[in-house]
Amino acid sequence: MYIIIALTVIFIAIKVPAYRSVGSIINIVSLTASRLPIALGVGGCIVLAGTDISAGRAVGLAAVIAASLTIAGNKIFPGLEPMSPIIALGAAVAATCCIGLVNGIFVSKFKLHPFIVTLSTQLITYGVILIYMKMGTNNGQTLSGLSESYRSMITAPLFTINNTAVPMYVLYAVILTAVMWVIWNKTTFGKNMFAVGSNEEAALVSGVNVSRTIIMVFIMAGFMYGLTGFIDGARIASVNANTGLNYEADAIAACVIGGVSFVGGTGKISGVVVGVLLLQVIFTGLNFLSVDPNLLYIIKGLIILVACAIDMRKYLVKK
Protein backbone atom coordinates (compact mmCIF):
# COMPACT_ATOMS: atom_id res chain seq x y z
CA MET A 1 0.00 0.00 0.00
CA TYR A 2 2.70 2.45 1.05
CA ILE A 3 4.76 1.55 -2.01
CA ILE A 4 1.85 2.31 -4.32
CA ILE A 5 1.25 5.61 -2.56
CA ALA A 6 4.93 6.52 -2.88
CA LEU A 7 4.96 5.61 -6.59
CA THR A 8 1.83 7.66 -7.24
CA VAL A 9 3.30 10.66 -5.46
CA ILE A 10 6.62 10.42 -7.33
CA PHE A 11 4.76 10.06 -10.63
CA ILE A 12 2.65 13.14 -9.92
CA ALA A 13 5.66 15.15 -8.76
CA ILE A 14 7.45 14.39 -12.04
CA LYS A 15 4.45 14.97 -14.27
CA VAL A 16 3.19 18.17 -12.66
CA PRO A 17 6.08 20.29 -11.35
CA ALA A 18 3.64 22.67 -9.62
CA TYR A 19 2.81 19.81 -7.23
CA ARG A 20 6.22 20.00 -5.55
CA SER A 21 6.30 23.78 -5.34
CA VAL A 22 6.55 25.37 -1.91
CA GLY A 23 3.04 26.77 -2.21
CA SER A 24 1.54 23.37 -2.93
CA ILE A 25 3.41 21.71 -0.07
CA ILE A 26 2.24 24.40 2.36
CA ASN A 27 -1.27 23.89 1.02
CA ILE A 28 -1.05 20.15 1.75
CA VAL A 29 0.29 20.81 5.26
CA SER A 30 -2.46 23.36 6.00
CA LEU A 31 -5.23 21.05 4.76
CA THR A 32 -3.75 18.22 6.82
CA ALA A 33 -3.75 20.47 9.87
CA SER A 34 -7.40 21.37 9.35
CA ARG A 35 -8.42 17.69 9.14
CA LEU A 36 -6.20 16.47 11.96
CA PRO A 37 -8.35 17.31 15.03
CA ILE A 38 -11.39 15.36 13.78
CA ALA A 39 -9.22 12.35 12.96
CA LEU A 40 -7.66 12.47 16.43
CA GLY A 41 -11.17 12.48 17.90
CA VAL A 42 -12.44 9.59 15.80
CA GLY A 43 -9.19 7.73 16.52
CA GLY A 44 -10.15 7.45 20.19
CA CYS A 45 -13.53 5.93 19.31
CA ILE A 46 -11.86 3.41 16.98
CA VAL A 47 -9.42 2.39 19.73
CA LEU A 48 -12.52 1.46 21.76
CA ALA A 49 -13.35 -0.95 18.90
CA GLY A 50 -16.13 1.42 17.89
CA THR A 51 -16.45 4.24 15.43
CA ASP A 52 -18.20 7.58 15.16
CA ILE A 53 -20.10 8.52 12.04
CA SER A 54 -21.71 11.59 13.61
CA ALA A 55 -18.33 13.36 13.46
CA GLY A 56 -18.85 15.22 10.20
CA ARG A 57 -22.24 16.62 11.15
CA ALA A 58 -20.90 17.59 14.59
CA VAL A 59 -18.19 19.57 12.81
CA GLY A 60 -20.91 21.20 10.73
CA LEU A 61 -22.93 22.13 13.83
CA ALA A 62 -19.86 23.67 15.49
CA ALA A 63 -19.07 25.67 12.35
CA VAL A 64 -22.67 26.90 12.06
CA ILE A 65 -22.82 27.95 15.72
CA ALA A 66 -19.43 29.68 15.60
CA ALA A 67 -20.40 31.51 12.40
CA SER A 68 -23.82 32.54 13.69
CA LEU A 69 -22.28 34.25 16.73
CA THR A 70 -19.51 36.11 14.90
CA ILE A 71 -21.27 37.15 11.71
CA ALA A 72 -21.88 40.80 10.84
CA GLY A 73 -25.48 41.67 9.92
CA ASN A 74 -26.74 38.67 11.85
CA LYS A 75 -29.91 37.12 10.41
CA ILE A 76 -30.18 34.15 12.75
CA PHE A 77 -30.22 36.38 15.85
CA PRO A 78 -31.30 39.72 14.32
CA GLY A 79 -29.55 42.66 15.94
CA LEU A 80 -26.82 40.61 17.58
CA GLU A 81 -23.40 42.24 17.25
CA PRO A 82 -20.47 39.93 16.40
CA MET A 83 -19.30 38.31 19.62
CA SER A 84 -15.80 37.55 20.76
CA PRO A 85 -14.49 34.42 18.99
CA ILE A 86 -13.73 32.91 22.39
CA ILE A 87 -17.45 32.88 23.29
CA ALA A 88 -18.24 31.39 19.87
CA LEU A 89 -15.59 28.72 20.43
CA GLY A 90 -17.06 27.92 23.85
CA ALA A 91 -20.59 27.59 22.46
CA ALA A 92 -19.46 25.44 19.52
CA VAL A 93 -17.41 23.10 21.69
CA ALA A 94 -20.17 22.86 24.31
CA ALA A 95 -22.64 21.75 21.63
CA THR A 96 -20.36 19.08 20.18
CA CYS A 97 -19.39 17.84 23.66
CA CYS A 98 -23.13 17.31 24.28
CA ILE A 99 -23.29 15.16 21.13
CA GLY A 100 -20.29 13.22 22.44
CA LEU A 101 -21.96 12.82 25.83
CA VAL A 102 -25.15 11.43 24.24
CA ASN A 103 -23.08 9.05 22.07
CA GLY A 104 -21.08 7.93 25.09
CA ILE A 105 -24.09 7.35 27.34
CA PHE A 106 -25.92 5.24 24.76
CA VAL A 107 -22.82 3.20 23.90
CA SER A 108 -21.74 2.56 27.50
CA LYS A 109 -25.00 2.31 29.45
CA PHE A 110 -27.25 0.66 26.89
CA LYS A 111 -24.50 -1.36 25.18
CA LEU A 112 -25.70 -0.27 21.77
CA HIS A 113 -23.27 -0.55 18.90
CA PRO A 114 -21.53 2.79 18.23
CA PHE A 115 -22.57 2.52 14.56
CA ILE A 116 -26.25 2.65 15.45
CA VAL A 117 -25.89 5.32 18.12
CA THR A 118 -23.77 7.66 16.02
CA LEU A 119 -25.92 7.05 12.94
CA SER A 120 -28.90 8.39 14.85
CA THR A 121 -27.00 11.32 16.39
CA GLN A 122 -25.69 12.10 12.89
CA LEU A 123 -29.25 12.49 11.63
CA ILE A 124 -30.41 14.34 14.73
CA THR A 125 -27.49 16.76 14.45
CA TYR A 126 -28.27 17.39 10.79
CA GLY A 127 -31.86 18.17 11.71
CA VAL A 128 -30.70 20.59 14.40
CA ILE A 129 -28.35 22.30 11.90
CA LEU A 130 -31.17 22.75 9.37
CA ILE A 131 -33.56 24.15 11.98
CA TYR A 132 -30.84 26.41 13.38
CA MET A 133 -30.12 27.78 9.90
CA LYS A 134 -33.82 28.62 9.49
CA MET A 135 -33.96 30.66 12.68
CA GLY A 136 -34.60 34.40 12.61
CA THR A 137 -34.77 35.73 9.08
CA ASN A 138 -31.89 33.64 7.76
CA ASN A 139 -34.07 31.01 6.05
CA GLY A 140 -31.24 28.54 5.52
CA GLN A 141 -28.91 30.87 3.65
CA THR A 142 -25.14 30.41 3.70
CA LEU A 143 -23.47 32.34 6.51
CA SER A 144 -20.65 34.56 5.32
CA GLY A 145 -19.12 37.85 6.41
CA LEU A 146 -17.58 36.47 9.59
CA SER A 147 -15.96 38.95 11.96
CA GLU A 148 -12.34 39.90 11.35
CA SER A 149 -11.21 38.94 14.85
CA TYR A 150 -12.56 35.40 14.38
CA ARG A 151 -11.05 34.96 10.93
CA SER A 152 -7.65 36.38 11.84
CA MET A 153 -7.49 34.16 14.94
CA ILE A 154 -7.55 31.12 12.64
CA THR A 155 -6.11 32.19 9.30
CA ALA A 156 -3.61 34.91 10.23
CA PRO A 157 -0.15 34.03 8.93
CA LEU A 158 1.97 32.19 11.48
CA PHE A 159 5.07 32.74 9.36
CA THR A 160 5.76 33.10 5.66
CA ILE A 161 7.89 30.94 3.35
CA ASN A 162 8.48 32.21 -0.20
CA ASN A 163 5.50 34.56 0.00
CA THR A 164 3.17 31.72 0.99
CA ALA A 165 1.72 32.12 4.45
CA VAL A 166 1.41 29.22 6.87
CA PRO A 167 -1.86 29.88 8.71
CA MET A 168 -2.29 29.92 12.50
CA TYR A 169 -4.39 26.77 12.56
CA VAL A 170 -1.33 24.69 11.69
CA LEU A 171 0.04 25.71 15.08
CA TYR A 172 -3.25 24.79 16.77
CA ALA A 173 -3.19 21.37 15.11
CA VAL A 174 0.36 20.78 16.35
CA ILE A 175 -0.64 21.76 19.91
CA LEU A 176 -3.73 19.53 19.80
CA THR A 177 -1.67 16.61 18.50
CA ALA A 178 0.80 17.06 21.36
CA VAL A 179 -2.01 17.24 23.93
CA MET A 180 -3.67 14.12 22.51
CA TRP A 181 -0.33 12.31 22.53
CA VAL A 182 0.03 13.03 26.23
CA ILE A 183 -3.56 11.95 26.92
CA TRP A 184 -3.20 8.69 24.97
CA ASN A 185 0.22 7.72 26.26
CA LYS A 186 0.86 9.33 29.62
CA THR A 187 -2.42 9.45 31.52
CA THR A 188 -4.39 6.79 33.38
CA PHE A 189 -7.39 7.70 31.25
CA GLY A 190 -5.41 6.94 28.08
CA LYS A 191 -4.25 3.59 29.43
CA ASN A 192 -7.82 2.76 30.48
CA MET A 193 -9.01 3.62 26.97
CA PHE A 194 -6.61 1.09 25.42
CA ALA A 195 -7.50 -1.48 28.08
CA VAL A 196 -11.24 -1.15 27.39
CA GLY A 197 -10.57 -1.27 23.64
CA SER A 198 -8.55 -4.47 23.74
CA ASN A 199 -10.69 -6.35 26.27
CA GLU A 200 -13.67 -4.82 28.00
CA GLU A 201 -14.27 -7.67 30.49
CA ALA A 202 -10.63 -7.82 31.53
CA ALA A 203 -10.58 -4.05 32.03
CA LEU A 204 -13.73 -4.27 34.15
CA VAL A 205 -12.27 -7.04 36.30
CA SER A 206 -9.05 -5.09 36.87
CA GLY A 207 -11.02 -2.18 38.26
CA VAL A 208 -11.34 0.18 35.29
CA ASN A 209 -14.53 2.23 35.27
CA VAL A 210 -15.50 1.10 31.78
CA SER A 211 -18.59 3.20 31.20
CA ARG A 212 -16.93 6.38 32.46
CA THR A 213 -13.97 5.73 30.15
CA ILE A 214 -16.25 5.22 27.14
CA ILE A 215 -18.25 8.38 27.90
CA MET A 216 -15.04 10.39 28.37
CA VAL A 217 -13.61 9.16 25.05
CA PHE A 218 -16.75 10.24 23.19
CA ILE A 219 -16.81 13.62 24.95
CA MET A 220 -13.13 14.11 24.08
CA ALA A 221 -13.99 13.25 20.47
CA GLY A 222 -16.86 15.76 20.60
CA PHE A 223 -14.44 18.39 21.88
CA MET A 224 -12.16 17.76 18.90
CA TYR A 225 -15.09 18.02 16.44
CA GLY A 226 -15.99 21.37 18.01
CA LEU A 227 -12.47 22.65 17.42
CA THR A 228 -12.45 21.29 13.85
CA GLY A 229 -15.73 23.07 13.13
CA PHE A 230 -14.50 26.30 14.69
CA ILE A 231 -11.31 26.19 12.60
CA ASP A 232 -13.10 25.14 9.42
CA GLY A 233 -15.72 27.91 9.64
CA ALA A 234 -13.04 30.59 9.57
CA ARG A 235 -10.90 28.70 7.07
CA ILE A 236 -13.64 28.38 4.45
CA ALA A 237 -15.15 31.75 5.46
CA SER A 238 -18.67 30.71 4.48
CA VAL A 239 -20.70 28.13 6.32
CA ASN A 240 -23.83 26.30 5.22
CA ALA A 241 -25.79 23.25 6.29
CA ASN A 242 -23.49 20.96 4.30
CA THR A 243 -20.28 22.06 5.99
CA GLY A 244 -18.59 19.01 7.45
CA LEU A 245 -20.37 16.56 5.13
CA ASN A 246 -18.39 13.32 4.76
CA TYR A 247 -15.57 14.52 7.00
CA GLU A 248 -16.03 11.42 9.13
CA ALA A 249 -15.29 9.19 6.14
CA ASP A 250 -11.95 10.93 5.59
CA ALA A 251 -11.14 10.81 9.28
CA ILE A 252 -11.98 7.11 9.66
CA ALA A 253 -10.04 6.27 6.48
CA ALA A 254 -7.05 8.23 7.76
CA CYS A 255 -7.12 6.35 11.08
CA VAL A 256 -7.31 2.92 9.45
CA ILE A 257 -4.51 3.77 7.01
CA GLY A 258 -2.50 5.02 9.98
CA GLY A 259 -2.81 1.67 11.74
CA VAL A 260 -5.54 2.41 14.31
CA SER A 261 -7.09 -1.05 14.16
CA PHE A 262 -10.82 -1.75 14.01
CA VAL A 263 -10.06 -4.77 16.21
CA GLY A 264 -9.67 -2.26 19.02
CA GLY A 265 -6.99 -1.47 21.57
CA THR A 266 -4.22 -0.55 19.14
CA GLY A 267 -3.24 2.70 17.52
CA LYS A 268 -0.81 5.55 17.78
CA ILE A 269 -1.14 9.32 17.46
CA SER A 270 1.75 9.30 14.98
CA GLY A 271 -0.23 6.80 12.87
CA VAL A 272 -3.24 9.13 12.75
CA VAL A 273 -1.04 12.04 11.69
CA VAL A 274 0.60 9.96 8.95
CA GLY A 275 -2.81 8.71 7.80
CA VAL A 276 -4.28 12.19 7.44
CA LEU A 277 -1.14 13.46 5.71
CA LEU A 278 -1.04 10.52 3.26
CA LEU A 279 -4.68 10.95 2.26
CA GLN A 280 -4.14 14.66 1.72
CA VAL A 281 -0.99 14.06 -0.33
CA ILE A 282 -2.81 11.59 -2.59
CA PHE A 283 -5.93 13.65 -3.10
CA THR A 284 -4.11 16.91 -3.70
CA GLY A 285 -1.98 15.04 -6.23
CA LEU A 286 -4.96 13.53 -8.03
CA ASN A 287 -6.50 17.01 -8.14
CA PHE A 288 -3.34 18.28 -9.84
CA LEU A 289 -3.69 15.50 -12.40
CA SER A 290 -7.23 16.69 -13.18
CA VAL A 291 -8.88 13.48 -11.99
CA ASP A 292 -12.66 13.83 -11.90
CA PRO A 293 -13.68 14.79 -8.31
CA ASN A 294 -16.57 12.30 -8.47
CA LEU A 295 -14.12 9.49 -9.12
CA LEU A 296 -12.23 10.48 -5.96
CA TYR A 297 -15.13 9.21 -3.82
CA ILE A 298 -14.85 5.77 -5.42
CA ILE A 299 -11.09 5.78 -4.89
CA LYS A 300 -11.57 6.82 -1.25
CA GLY A 301 -14.05 4.00 -0.66
CA LEU A 302 -11.69 1.43 -2.17
CA ILE A 303 -8.82 2.73 -0.05
CA ILE A 304 -10.92 2.14 3.10
CA LEU A 305 -11.74 -1.43 1.99
CA VAL A 306 -8.12 -2.27 1.18
CA ALA A 307 -6.91 -0.67 4.41
CA CYS A 308 -9.41 -2.79 6.37
CA ALA A 309 -8.24 -5.97 4.64
CA ILE A 310 -4.63 -5.09 5.48
CA ASP A 311 -5.68 -4.32 9.05
CA MET A 312 -7.35 -7.77 9.38
CA ARG A 313 -4.37 -9.51 7.87
CA LYS A 314 -2.00 -7.81 10.31
CA TYR A 315 -4.11 -9.02 13.23
CA LEU A 316 -4.41 -12.62 11.95
CA VAL A 317 -0.71 -12.94 11.20
CA LYS A 318 0.19 -11.66 14.67
CA LYS A 319 -2.18 -14.20 16.20
Place this chain on the structure above:
Amino acid sequence: MENNSNQPKEFKKGLYKGVKISVPTLNKMIILGLVVLVGLIVFGISTGGYRVTFNSKGGSDVDYQEAKYGDPIIWPEDPTREGYEFKGWALDEGCKYMADKDMMVETNIEVFACWQ
Protein backbone atom coordinates in the same frame (compact mmCIF):
# COMPACT_ATOMS: atom_id res chain seq x y z
CA MET B 1 2.49 -23.53 12.36
CA GLU B 2 2.78 -22.28 8.78
CA ASN B 3 -0.10 -24.52 7.79
CA ASN B 4 -2.18 -23.35 10.71
CA SER B 5 -1.98 -19.67 9.70
CA ASN B 6 -3.67 -20.53 6.39
CA GLN B 7 -6.79 -21.79 8.13
CA PRO B 8 -9.74 -19.40 8.37
CA LYS B 9 -9.92 -17.77 11.78
CA GLU B 10 -12.74 -15.98 13.45
CA PHE B 11 -12.47 -12.52 14.96
CA LYS B 12 -13.69 -12.62 18.54
CA LYS B 13 -14.01 -8.88 19.12
CA GLY B 14 -14.06 -5.44 17.61
CA LEU B 15 -15.82 -4.31 14.48
CA TYR B 16 -14.86 -7.53 12.69
CA LYS B 17 -16.53 -9.71 15.37
CA GLY B 18 -17.85 -12.90 13.82
CA VAL B 19 -15.90 -12.51 10.58
CA LYS B 20 -14.21 -15.78 9.64
CA ILE B 21 -11.48 -15.42 7.08
CA SER B 22 -8.03 -16.79 6.26
CA VAL B 23 -4.80 -14.99 5.43
CA PRO B 24 -4.60 -16.26 1.80
CA THR B 25 -8.15 -15.03 1.13
CA LEU B 26 -7.21 -11.64 2.57
CA ASN B 27 -4.07 -11.57 0.42
CA LYS B 28 -6.20 -12.12 -2.67
CA MET B 29 -8.60 -9.37 -1.57
CA ILE B 30 -5.79 -6.91 -0.93
CA ILE B 31 -4.12 -7.58 -4.29
CA LEU B 32 -7.44 -7.38 -6.14
CA GLY B 33 -8.30 -4.13 -4.33
CA LEU B 34 -4.93 -2.58 -5.14
CA VAL B 35 -5.21 -3.59 -8.81
CA VAL B 36 -8.65 -2.01 -9.09
CA LEU B 37 -7.36 1.06 -7.25
CA VAL B 38 -4.40 1.51 -9.58
CA GLY B 39 -6.67 0.88 -12.56
CA LEU B 40 -9.08 3.57 -11.38
CA ILE B 41 -6.29 6.07 -10.81
CA VAL B 42 -4.84 5.41 -14.26
CA PHE B 43 -8.32 5.69 -15.77
CA GLY B 44 -8.89 8.92 -13.84
CA ILE B 45 -5.63 10.43 -15.01
CA SER B 46 -6.10 9.46 -18.65
CA THR B 47 -9.68 10.71 -18.89
CA GLY B 48 -9.15 13.53 -16.43
CA GLY B 49 -10.16 17.07 -17.03
CA TYR B 50 -12.35 19.71 -15.54
CA ARG B 51 -15.36 21.34 -17.05
CA VAL B 52 -15.84 25.07 -17.15
CA THR B 53 -19.53 25.79 -17.55
CA PHE B 54 -20.71 29.19 -18.71
CA ASN B 55 -24.16 30.07 -17.43
CA SER B 56 -25.39 32.95 -19.55
CA LYS B 57 -28.47 33.43 -17.34
CA GLY B 58 -30.97 33.99 -20.12
CA GLY B 59 -28.48 35.25 -22.70
CA SER B 60 -27.30 33.43 -25.82
CA ASP B 61 -25.91 29.95 -25.13
CA VAL B 62 -22.18 29.54 -24.48
CA ASP B 63 -20.52 26.12 -24.89
CA TYR B 64 -18.73 24.57 -21.94
CA GLN B 65 -14.96 24.00 -22.04
CA GLU B 66 -12.77 21.08 -21.02
CA ALA B 67 -9.52 21.99 -19.32
CA LYS B 68 -6.71 20.39 -17.33
CA TYR B 69 -5.55 21.51 -13.91
CA GLY B 70 -3.72 24.84 -14.11
CA ASP B 71 -4.91 25.72 -17.61
CA PRO B 72 -6.03 29.30 -18.05
CA ILE B 73 -9.70 29.77 -18.92
CA ILE B 74 -10.17 30.72 -22.56
CA TRP B 75 -12.90 33.30 -22.33
CA PRO B 76 -15.54 32.90 -25.05
CA GLU B 77 -17.08 35.69 -27.07
CA ASP B 78 -19.41 37.79 -24.93
CA PRO B 79 -22.95 36.42 -24.96
CA THR B 80 -25.83 38.67 -25.95
CA ARG B 81 -29.24 39.25 -24.43
CA GLU B 82 -31.94 41.53 -25.70
CA GLY B 83 -32.34 44.74 -23.70
CA TYR B 84 -29.30 44.09 -21.53
CA GLU B 85 -25.63 44.95 -21.61
CA PHE B 86 -23.04 42.23 -20.79
CA LYS B 87 -20.96 43.19 -17.75
CA GLY B 88 -18.63 40.22 -17.48
CA TRP B 89 -18.44 36.77 -15.88
CA ALA B 90 -18.84 36.25 -12.15
CA LEU B 91 -18.11 33.36 -9.81
CA ASP B 92 -21.50 33.62 -8.10
CA GLU B 93 -24.99 34.09 -9.40
CA GLY B 94 -25.41 37.40 -7.57
CA CYS B 95 -22.38 38.90 -9.39
CA LYS B 96 -20.71 39.72 -6.08
CA TYR B 97 -17.36 38.19 -7.03
CA MET B 98 -16.27 38.88 -10.61
CA ALA B 99 -14.05 36.30 -12.31
CA ASP B 100 -10.40 37.23 -12.79
CA LYS B 101 -9.31 37.34 -16.46
CA ASP B 102 -6.17 35.28 -15.72
CA MET B 103 -8.05 32.72 -13.64
CA MET B 104 -6.79 29.14 -13.73
CA VAL B 105 -8.86 25.98 -13.71
CA GLU B 106 -8.44 24.07 -10.43
CA THR B 107 -11.66 22.06 -10.34
CA ASN B 108 -15.08 21.89 -12.06
CA ILE B 109 -16.46 25.41 -12.05
CA GLU B 110 -19.45 27.32 -13.30
CA VAL B 111 -19.27 31.02 -14.09
CA PHE B 112 -22.29 33.27 -14.43
CA ALA B 113 -22.98 36.08 -16.85
CA CYS B 114 -23.77 39.48 -15.38
CA TRP B 115 -26.29 41.70 -17.12
CA GLN B 116 -27.32 45.28 -16.69
